Amino acid sequence: xxxxxxxxxxxxxxxxxxxxxxxxxxxxxxxxxxxxxxxxxxxxxxxxxxxxxxxxxxxxxxxxxxxxxxxxxxxxxxxxxxxxxxxxxxxxxxxxxxxxxxxxxxxxxxxxxxxxxxxxxxxxxxxxxxxxxxxxxxxxxxxxxxxxxxxxxxxxxxxxxxxxxxxxxxxxxxxxxxxxxxxxxxxxxxxxxxxxxxxxxxxxxxxxxxxxxxxxxxxxxxxxxxxxxxxxxxxxxxxxxxxxxxxxxxxxxxxxxxxxxxxxxxxxxx
Ligand SMILES: [Mg+2]
Numbered sequence: 001x002x003x004x005x006x007x008x009x010x011x012x013x014x015x016x017x018x019x020x021x022x023x024x025x026x027x028x029x030x031x032x033x034x035x036x037x038x039x040x041x042x043x044x045x046x047x048x049x050x051x052x053x054x055x056x057x058x059x060x061x062x063x064x065x066x067x068x069x070x071x072x073x074x075x076x077x078x079x080x081x082x083x084x085x086x087x088x089x090x091x092x093x094x095x096x097x098x099x100x101x102x103x104x105x106x107x108x109x110x111x112x113x114x115x116x117x118x119x120x121x122x123x124x125x126x127x128x129x130x131x132x133x134x135x136x137x138x139x140x141x142x143x144x145x146x147x148x149x150x151x152x153x154x155x156x157x158x159x160x161x162x163x164x165x166x167x168x169x170x171x172x173x174x175x176x177x178x179x180x181x182x183x184x185x186x187x188x189x190x191x192x193x194x195x196x197x198x199x200x201x202x203x204x205x206x207x208x209x210x211x212x213x214x215x216x217x218x219x220x221x222x223x224x225x226x227x228x229x230x231x232x233x234x235x236x237x238x239x240x241x242x243x244x245x246x247x248x249x250x251x252x253x254x255x256x257x258x259x260x261x262x263x264x265x266x267x268x269x270x
Contacts, residue, residue, distance in 0.1 A: 009254030013212055013231055013266060018050040018204040020082070020197070020225070022215030023065065024057060025238015026259055030164045033072045034237050036260025041074055043263035050204040054213070056084045056156035056190040056220060058128025058171060059106045082200045084155040084190025085111040088126055090199070091153065091189050097123045101145050103138065104128030104155065121148075127178065127186070128155040129171040139174060146182045156190035158220055162239045191217070192224020201230065212253075214262060218244040222252045235259055 021027055027037045044051045053076060055065065062078040069076045085108050092100060092115060099118035102109055108128060109117070125145045130138070146152045158170035175186050190196055201208045208229035215221025216238030225232040234244065234252040237259070245255060254265055263269075 012253040016212040017210035018206045019044050020052050020054050020200050020211055020213045022221050023053050023055040025216035026235050028072055029238050034258055038073050040259045040262045043268045047268045052080055052082055052200055054082045056158055058085055058104045058108050058155045061107050061110045087196050088153055088155045088189035100124040100126050102126050103130055103142055105130050105133050122150045124151040124153050126153045127171055127175050142178055143181050146184055152178055152184050152186040154186040154188045157188050191220040194228040197225055197228035197230055216240050
């Protein structure tokens with residue numbers, strides 16, 4: 001186990017000028033607030049540190065995330081939430097892409113209102129978490145679209161997430177299937193892409209080095225943030241498993257039991 005000591009962690013986190021909090025598994029899990037999350041958010045805001053929320057969920061638009069946070073007693077605006085669908089939309093726009101095939105669940109399509117949904121001759125195939133909506137026919141259609149020349153865009157490539165009944169396949173396994181079949185690597189828009197963390201820091205007027213990223217996903221949140229130059233804090237809630245801290249890979253800058261320990265870790269007045 002290469003778990004960092006607490007003292008070293010606090011040293012590594014000193015000088016943080018902004019905080020990016022993962023939502024699912026960090027602030028709430030299975031729709032319930034993680035104890036201490038609201039107090040941690042209040043402490044960060046009370047200290048005057050810029051705060052944003054980050055999520056790779058592709059199941060809900062920011063509007064719905066704002067509503068969910070409000071139900072849990074946390075105030076936020078859409079602009080406070082950095083999401084994988086928004087990052088994908090920004091990437092499409094930057095590439096000058098107008099027509100895309102969208103494979104995602106729920107109301108998330110509203111984040112792509114600036115684009116034409118096109119299943120016949122898309123310029124890009126945009127893949128999110130479709131859950132039980134995936135069928136062989138649908139995956140095969142996406143495969144054929146990429147084979148015909150469309151760019152493969154993964155809103156995210158998470159392997160799994162925790163739902164009320166256990167660990168559940170996320171978008172990643174389906175993206176991997178399309179990459180394998182087509183031989184084309186996907187462009188990943190959400191965490192852990194460097195662009196995602198860079199734009200989050202940008203939105204706070206900070207550089208990634210000023211940013212502390214807190215999440216339950218050792219790969220997408222913590223190592224992604226650290227690769228982008230930010231500091232990564234792992235919470236042992238949500239999808240966390242002890243094996244996340246085993247092995248030779250780079251240790252997080254800090255690992256804490258839950259978000260409740262974040263204010264103390266950051267040296268904020270409780
Ligand atoms: Mg998470």
